[in-house]
Amino acid sequence: MIDVELESVSKRFARSGEAAAVDDVNLTIGAGEFFTLLGPSGCGKTTTLRMVAGFYFPSDGHIRFGGKDVTRLAPNKRETGMVFQNYALFPHMTVAQNVAYGLKVRKVGRADAARRVAEALAEVHLDGYGPRRIDQLSGGQQQRVALARALVIRPRMLLLDEPLSNLDAKLREETRAEIRRIQRESGTTSIYVTHDQAEAMAMSDRIAVMRSGQVQQVGTPREVYHQPANAFVARFIGRSNVLSLPVAAVEATRVQVVLPGGGQVHAGAPEGHGLRVGDSALVSARPEYISVVSPADSDAIGGRVAAVEFTGMTTHLTVDVDTGDIDTQVTVAAVDAPERIGVGDRVGLRLPADRLWVVRP
Numbered sequence: 228m229i230d231v232e233l234e235s236v237s238k239r240f241a242r243s244g245e246a247a248a249v250d251d252v253n254l255t256i257g258a259g260e261f262f263t264l265l266g267p268s269g270c271g272k273t274t275t276l277r278m279v280a281g282f283y284f285p286s287d288g289h290i291r292f293g294g295k296d297v298t299r300l301a302p303n304k305r306e307t308g309m310v311f312q313n314y315a316l317f318p319h320m321t322v323a324q325n326v327a328y329g330l331k332v333r334k335v336g337r338a339d340a341a342r343r344v345a346e347a348l349a350e351v352h353l354d355g356y357g358p359r360r361i362d363q364l365s366g367g368q369q370q371r372v373a374l375a376r377a378l379v380i381r382p383r384m385l386l387l388d389e390p391l392s393n394l395d396a397k398l399r400e401e402t403r404a405e406i407r408r409i410q411r412e413s414g415t416t417s418i419y420v421t422h423d424q425a426e427a428m429a430m431s432d433r434i435a436v437m438r439s440g441q442v443q444q445v446g447t448p449r450e451v452y453h454q455p456a457n458a459f460v461a462r463f464i465g466r467s468n469v470l471s472l473p474v475a476a477v478e479a480t481r482v483q484v485v486l487p488g489g490g491q492v493h494a495g496a497p498e499g500h501g502l503r504v505g506d507s508a509l510v511s512a513r514p515e516y517i518s519v520v521s522p523a524d525s526d527a528i529g530g531r532v533a534a535v536e537f538t539g540m541t542t543h544l545t546v547d548v549d550t551g552d553i554d555t556q557v558t559v560a561a562v563d564a565p566e567r568i569g570v571g572d573r574v575g576l577r578l579p580a581d582r583l584w585v586v587r588p
């Protein structure tokens with residue numbers, strides 16, 4: 228069931244001559260779905276979320292909740308709960324008063340409100356914290372209060388704008404799991420904004436990858452990772468290599484490409500890819516699927532190691548590939564890269580036939 232629908236939504240701010248902040252965005256979000264808007268700074272994520280919340284009205288297009296047009300409905304009529312990066316809590320009130328705020332505005336009776344506040348605090352694992360002052364809490368606890376405050380009004384939708392960016396790395400991981408657990412339990416349709424691709428991948432049912440106000444691709448984490456629509460998505464999600472390779476043969480959903488050393492491999496391709504023999508195809512190859520072999524290996528791509536980065540779980544090698552006329556760098560994430568490989572060494576790289584994917588420019 229579709230819960231939220233954005234149809235040809237654009238937003239232009241008053242400053243003339245600038246490109247639209249949000250440019251003809253079409254999205255449908257299912258009931259109970261955890262949907263993420265992901266993209267680099269300035270790509271229009273927050274503006275899109277603010278239009279769903281009603282803080283901005285679109286310059287063009289329509290927004291519907293459950294089939295009902297809300298494009299120009301005031302924010303307080305939309306029944307959305309919002310969680311912000313900076314928590315936006317009232318510092319002079321207690322935790323319980325903060326959480327109760329939305330209930331007070333809605334004139335919920337005292338006893339009922341007290342019960343619901345206690346329930347909401349239990350839901351975010353802050354039982355008993357009601358009487359505390361906000362400044363007596365850690366950042367992670369404050370963000371959970373903000374979440375409780377958004378949930379206590381039983382919103383039809385939860386809107387979260389980079390809620391974890393003020394937390395340190397470990398707390399960010401813990402809190403993201405917590406947010407997802409609470410969202411699953413309550414079944415509230417949620418739209419989440421982040422520029423952190425790992426966070427988006429870990430949390431989302433589906434992700435819309437945005438760039439310059441436009442949606443580049445919508446898909447599950449696995450789809451955007453394994454079948455990126457274009458070179459931007461391939462490079463933004465994870466750390467993919469995008470190689471330009473000549474096409475030797477074409478089929479409906481795969482093409483055969485010629486490697487720098489002369490060998491040929493198959494790469495999966497989206498239907499209607501439109502490539503022909505002799506064209507150059509852009510092929511995305513995830514670092515972790517490339518294997519390092521001997522430079523003497525006849526069907527491997529030869530190259531010279533330019534950098535070695537040991538990260539614990541994997542070793543990232545950056546390799547300058549010998550492609551004759553073009554200078555291509557390939558990043559390899561090897562789980563068991565031999566320790567003896569160092570900068571300047573010659574290596575062979577083998578691309579995995581079943582893991583290559585053709586992307587649009």
Ligand SMILES: Nc1ncnc2c1ncn2[C@@H]1O[C@H](COP(=O)(O)OP(=O)(O)OP(=O)(O)O)[C@@H](O)[C@H]1O
Nearest residue numbers: 240241248266267268269270271272273274275422
């Ligand atoms: N109130 C505003 N007035 C004018 N321009 C704005 C306004 N809000 C946003 N913009 C512009 O719209 C574009 C999109 O901004 P937006 O905040 O939606 O991006 P974002 O993807 O959320 O970025 P970030 O991750 O940095 O918050 C940017 O170019 C920004 O400068």
